[in-house]
Amino acid sequence: MTAAGRPGIGWWLLILPALVLLLVFYVAPILQVLAISVTEPEPGLGNYERIFTSESVQRVILTTLRICLITTVLALLLGYAIAYAITLATPRARGWWILAVLVPLWISVLVRAFAWVTLLRRQGLVNNTLINAGMISEPLPLVWNEFGIVVGMVHYMVPFAVLPMLASMREIDPRLLAAARGLGASRGQVFRQVFLPLSMPGVIAAAVLVFIFSLGFYITPAILGGGKTLMVAEWISLQILDLIRWGLGTMMATMLIVAILVTLAVFSRLVDLRRIFGSGA
Amino acid sequence: MSAAGHALGILGLTKRYGSFTAVDDVSLDVGQGEFLTLLGPSGSGKTTILMAVAGFVAPTAGSILLDGREITPLPPEKRNFGMVFQGYALFPHMSVAENVAFPLRVRGLSRADREAKVRAALDLVQLGAFAERLPKQLSGGQQQRVALARALVFEPNLLLLDEPLSALDKKLRAELQEELKALHRRVGRTFVNVTHDQEEALSLSDRIAILNHGRLIQAGAPGELYERPRTRFVADFLGKSNFIEGAVATADAAGFVLAAGTARIAVRAPAAPEGTRRLLSLRPEKIALLAGEEAADNVVEGRILAWSYLGSGFALRVETASLGELRATLPAWQAAFAPAEGLPVRLGWSAEAAVPVEEDAP
Numbered sequence: 001m002t003a004a005g006r007p008g009i010g011w012w013l014l015i016l017p018a019l020v021l022l023l024v025f026y027v028a029p030i031l032q033v034l035a036i037s038v039t040e041p042e043p044g045l046g047n048y049e050r051i052f053t054s055e056s057v058q059r060v061i062l063t064t065l066r067i068c069l070i071t072t073v074l075a076l077l078l079g080y081a082i083a084y085a086i087t088l089a090t091p092r093a094r095g096w097w098i099l100a101v102l103v104p105l106w107i108s109v110l111v112r113a114f115a116w117v118t119l120l121r122r123q124g125l126v127n128n129t130l131i132n133a134g135m136i137s138e139p140l141p142l143v144w145n146e147f148g149i150v151v152g153m154v155h156y157m158v159p160f161a162v163l164p165m166l167a168s169m170r171e172i173d174p175r176l177l178a179a180a181r182g183l184g185a186s187r188g189q190v191f192r193q194v195f196l197p198l199s200m201p202g203v204i205a206a207a208v209l210v211f212i213f214s215l216g217f218y219i220t221p222a223i224l225g226g227g228k229t230l231m232v233a234e235w236i237s238l239q240i241l242d243l244i245r246w247g248l249g250t251m252m253a254t255m256l257i258v259a260i261l262v263t264l265a266v267f268s269r270l271v272d273l274r275r276i277f278g279s280g281a
Numbered sequence: 282m283s284a285a286g287h288a289l290g291i292l293g294l295t296k297r298y299g300s301f302t303a304v305d306d307v308s309l310d311v312g313q314g315e316f317l318t319l320l321g322p323s324g325s326g327k328t329t330i331l332m333a334v335a336g337f338v339a340p341t342a343g344s345i346l347l348d349g350r351e352i353t354p355l356p357p358e359k360r361n362f363g364m365v366f367q368g369y370a371l372f373p374h375m376s377v378a379e380n381v382a383f384p385l386r387v388r389g390l391s392r393a394d395r396e397a398k399v400r401a402a403l404d405l406v407q408l409g410a411f412a413e414r415l416p417k418q419l420s421g422g423q424q425q426r427v428a429l430a431r432a433l434v435f436e437p438n439l440l441l442l443d444e445p446l447s448a449l450d451k452k453l454r455a456e457l458q459e460e461l462k463a464l465h466r467r468v469g470r471t472f473v474n475v476t477h478d479q480e481e482a483l484s485l486s487d488r489i490a491i492l493n494h495g496r497l498i499q500a501g502a503p504g505e506l507y508e509r510p511r512t513r514f515v516a517d518f519l520g521k522s523n524f525i526e527g528a529v530a531t532a533d534a535a536g537f538v539l540a541a542g543t544a545r546i547a548v549r550a551p552a553a554p555e556g557t558r559r560l561l562s563l564r565p566e567k568i569a570l571l572a573g574e575e576a577a578d579n580v581v582e583g584r585i586l587a588w589s590y591l592g593s594g595f596a597l598r599v600e601t602a603s604l605g606e607l608r609a610t611l612p613a614w615q616a617a618f619a620p621a622e623g624l625p626v627r628l629g630w631s632a633e634a635a636v637p638v639e640e641d642a643p
Contacts, residue, residue, distance in 0.1 A: 125632055160520065173368075173370065175366050175367075175370040176373075177366065178337055178357075178366070178370070179366050179372075180372075180383070181337075182357045182358070182363075182364040182366075182441075183363075183364070183387065183435070184384050184435065185358055185383070185384075185387040186358055186387070193383070193386075194372060197374045198373070198374055
């Protein structure tokens, strides 16, 4: 940006009221809550010590990371296939595809989680069908465990994976693909050596988005995990609302925020985050 | 790089999109090592023909032959044709060297072989020093040369060029035209070029095929097309032309005399039956300004309607009493001539200058 294009002090004064509002009503209360993690039950870093000493704290962190990683990988694989199909589709078909991707976003996450419960429970549609078909004799444990959580979360996350990857794929000049084939590359080689590398910014964007989103997931794991598999958000709510252990709950909330910031920091080294989240040129 | 030109045959090529016919029964032979240009206005089907030769467009009818062998069903990657795309289509995520190495890598060449060939190809287009740059760090002309190196590095059977110079400014275009021509001589391969720029076609090609509305109108050496256009469209599209229409008044072994308006035009051409309608194409530069009582096979008198100075000469629009408006270009060195609007002039041309052309089929 040139000196002439740099916003002057006048511009900062214009956004000052909004900035103050944010600080007073948003940032300050959050910091106040997070500060509880070093004041309760007694001042000090006692709560943070638990990360290294408490097995249950470690377990919930590991479970969360594992579920988030699996969800991210699966959502990316499914999302990539869908985005690829949309990119290759005719303009008419593309409209329907995008609608099909967006519709789930408009349905309440609660409704979708319960829909999965009815599908996956012991007498659910999936188990009944498999038993009637004679493929299994006992119902499979499909819900109230990690499997159920992953199914529900992947379902929720696929649209968020599709959209950034689709945007990135649609920026790829189709002439590059034709050129690659004209130069002797098979369809597979065109995909691996030209299409895939050129769509990587979208894949990374989708990975960041899905992973960060997954870390703080609450409703889906709470319903599909059946209280047996705990992820961070549900664990925090348990500590604060049921066990009234504010110090421990806010410690984990702080860790969650730190994890998100660290993820963003790492990926911002890899790609231009402003492009991912749609601002900037 | 070894000189190994291949002959291309296009036989009855037709491509329809629904009810629209993009290419209509085009047959054309391209000789070994020949530089052929497909020339036509936009929508003339020239790019569709190139894409059918490259294998990106499946013809509705007809076939593509390489050295007499049918290749119509082959996918693009099996044809071993080099192609320079409009806008170059360089891979933005690969360096110049990686771009040029791409066709070698997909053919499974070893790293050592690749490096030697890439270096040779980049030297061929004088870009050896830019191997590690990314395409976006190069100028348009340099990108164009990378595209050429990439299309030639795997010793293709044929080099296809889709408007290779259209994205460049005029001066650079002229420079690269010469380079392209020199490159063609050096590598000795068969080149097929597509352009809508008639000057580019005239200066580059061994042979030009002129297309309009999906049909091949005329193919031939640049001079042949320019001097003896077959139809009004060819005369008009390749350079500029006056058109004179009339009826054959008298005919003999040497040619005929055309009655056009009140004028009698002597034409040296194969005789035509008396009374038939004929259309003549007369190039503006074949018309001379006659001084005093100077004679010519054909002389008309008129007044200058408008004129412009071209540097190398003058372009005149002359209103003649007998033939209506005629365009003439005169070399500036020809005479101490000061054109002015309304100035009376005598124009003359020889009997060979005007050539009969056909009206185009609608």
